[in-house]
Amino acid sequence: KVTDNDVEPRVAETRHVKTIIVGSGFAGLGLAIRLRQEGRNDFLVLERGSEVGGTWRDNTYPGAACDVPSHLYSYSFAPNPDWTRSFSKQGEIQGYIKSVAERHDVLDRHIFDCDVQSIRWNEAAAQWEISSTRGEFTADTVVSAVGALCEPALPDIKGINDFDGEIFHSARWNHDADLTGKRVAVIGTGASSIQIVPAIASKVATLDVYQRTAPWLLPRMDRPYLLPERLAFKYLPAVQRLSRAAIYAARETQVVGLTRFPVLMKAFEALSRAKLQIEIRDPELRKKVTPNYRIGCKRMLISNEYYPALDRDNVDVITDGIAEVRAGSIVTKDGTEREIDALIVATGFHVTDSPTYNAMVGRDGRTLAEVFDDIGQQAYKGSAIANFPNMFFLVGPNVGLGHTSMVFMIESQINYVSDALATIDKRGLRTVEVREDVQHAYNADLQDKLGKTVWNTGGCASWYLDKHGNNTTLWPDFTFEFRRLTRHFDAAAYTTTTADADRE
Numbered sequence: 001k002v003t004d005n006d007v008e009p010r011v012a013e014t015r016h017v018k019t020i021i022v023g024s025g026f027a028g029l030g031l032a033i034r035l036r037q038e039g040r041n042d043f044l045v046l047e048r049g050s051e052v053g054g055t056w057r058d059n060t061y062p063g064a065a066c067d068v069p070s071h072l073y074s075y076s077f078a079p080n081p082d083w084t085r086s087f088s089k090q091g092e093i094q095g096y097i098k099s100v101a102e103r104h105d106v107l108d109r110h111i112f113d114c115d116v117q118s119i120r121w122n123e124a125a126a127q128w129e130i131s132s133t134r135g136e137f138t139a140d141t142v143v144s145a146v147g148a149l150c151e152p153a154l155p156d157i158k159g160i161n162d163f164d165g166e167i168f169h170s171a172r173w174n175h176d177a178d179l180t181g182k183r184v185a186v187i188g189t190g191a192s193s194i195q196i197v198p199a200i201a202s203k204v205a206t207l208d209v210y211q212r213t214a215p216w217l218l219p220r221m222d223r224p225y226l227l228p229e230r231l232a233f234k235y236l237p238a239v240q241r242l243s244r245a246a247i248y249a250a251r252e253t254q255v256v257g258l259t260r261f262p263v264l265m266k267a268f269e270a271l272s273r274a275k276l277q278i279e280i281r282d283p284e285l286r287k288k289v290t291p292n293y294r295i296g297c298k299r300m301l302i303s304n305e306y307y308p309a310l311d312r313d314n315v316d317v318i319t320d321g322i323a324e325v326r327a328g329s330i331v332t333k334d335g336t337e338r339e340i341d342a343l344i345v346a347t348g349f350h351v352t353d354s355p356t357y358n359a360m361v362g363r364d365g366r367t368l369a370e371v372f373d374d375i376g377q378q379a380y381k382g383s384a385i386a387n388f389p390n391m392f393f394l395v396g397p398n399v400g401l402g403h404t405s406m407v408f409m410i411e412s413q414i415n416y417v418s419d420a421l422a423t424i425d426k427r428g429l430r431t432v433e434v435r436e437d438v439q440h441a442y443n444a445d446l447q448d449k450l451g452k453t454v455w456n457t458g459g460c461a462s463w464y465l466d467k468h469g470n471n472t473t474l475w476p477d478f479t480f481e482f483r484r485l486t487r488h489f490d491a492a493a494y495t496t497t498t499a500d501a502d503r504e
């Protein structure tokens, strides 16, 4: 870690580096490691948190765990024979990310507690100017690796700011708040909530779960690894590789089934309904939590504990819609007032309207938010956006997945971006900017494919869709197809200038 002594003098003077990476979750950290491996050491990682890990550092709520199997949810260059269970918990994943950062010796390129406030293109200098809470920087190239699920979305509910008790977002869990014996409410029933509810249900006095849309639930095939398995992973690396490949293949077939074959969707729905029948005794409650849209339209959730938790005597599912929050209670639209001591807001993230878009100012003086307002959230291969020269994105638009490991997509983008940086160096390029026509054609094709999927046609609203109803977050195909597209940087899709500023 860069110490305060190293960093503070930079506050006074602008520091220039070749490449700045913003964010050090799986994506930013993975790229930093790749740059170091390639001997491209003139880079810095600016990270607003005080350690690496991104979403796995921030989401520390009780019950937080991954819904992708551990051996696939790891860097391919850093397999981990020590995973203790098939689906890892937050602490274990965060420990893994930190140990990879240490082992690959990139922490000295990080500046922590560094909140980036603006990233502005200087056309004359062909550089990015970065303002942060730890000083000013300039860079030839910026890679934004802030992630899609980094900015908590608070619900716009009347009176919520006047609530007097403990209130916090799932991604900003207040561990000083003791919920034991308290009357607690949770707003939201997404991936975070269905992990929080069973984790706290038995310790609180009462738990009111405010559900707007019921999620589809499937079994969670989680279990601790047996000692012989762990020994095999450790001493026979081929076993771990095989396990990874098998999980990968199974997950790839899932996306095709859900996006293309209605018969398979029906089979999954039947499985989920059977689960409901077995795990919830109360028929009224069962009716309340039965989804009314096609499975897969929203992210499918996996849990063996959520329904039994809802079925507890001290837990209520409330579907009437929230009218207002008062100092010590929530009032629903039917006029019922329920008193509470603590309110947990598990209402997701700003995805298609991320505040980070306001901080980036491109070549024509418009912010990324303004550009996206005009054309919708889009990028070429999820990685480059016209009007933002020498800027690349990891986990950009339409790179997200609902069914398998984001680490696979991230590593594909790392291949692409590191090859782009190498090409810039090799050819002595001053700027590279994706051509608008290429970007638009790429996105028209994506939207065409997405328009036919269950995400767009399944009869639900979700964070996958933007305000125009376009799916600007998910990748619609096999992930190996994305890997193929991002294998090499395709300079022909870009307008480039050389040092003498000739447009090529």
Ligand code: N01
Pocket: 065, 066, 067, 068, 149, 155, 156, 157, 170, 187, 188, 189, 190, 191, 192, 193, 210, 211, 212, 213, 299, 322, 346, 347, 348, 349, 461, 462, 463
């Ligand atoms: O957020 P969400 P999340 N009034 O947006 C409800 C990843 N993740 O933090 O469905 C009332 O999914 C909203 O209702 P509705 C994963 O990619 C992974 O849970 O919009 N309710 C919904 O129920 C996931 O998809 C893991 O009608 C309001 C909930 O809040 C993503 O993160 C674990 C409301 C938000 O659900 C986000 O998950 C956790 C309002 N005003 C997260 N506004 C694992 O790997 C929103 N809601 C296991």
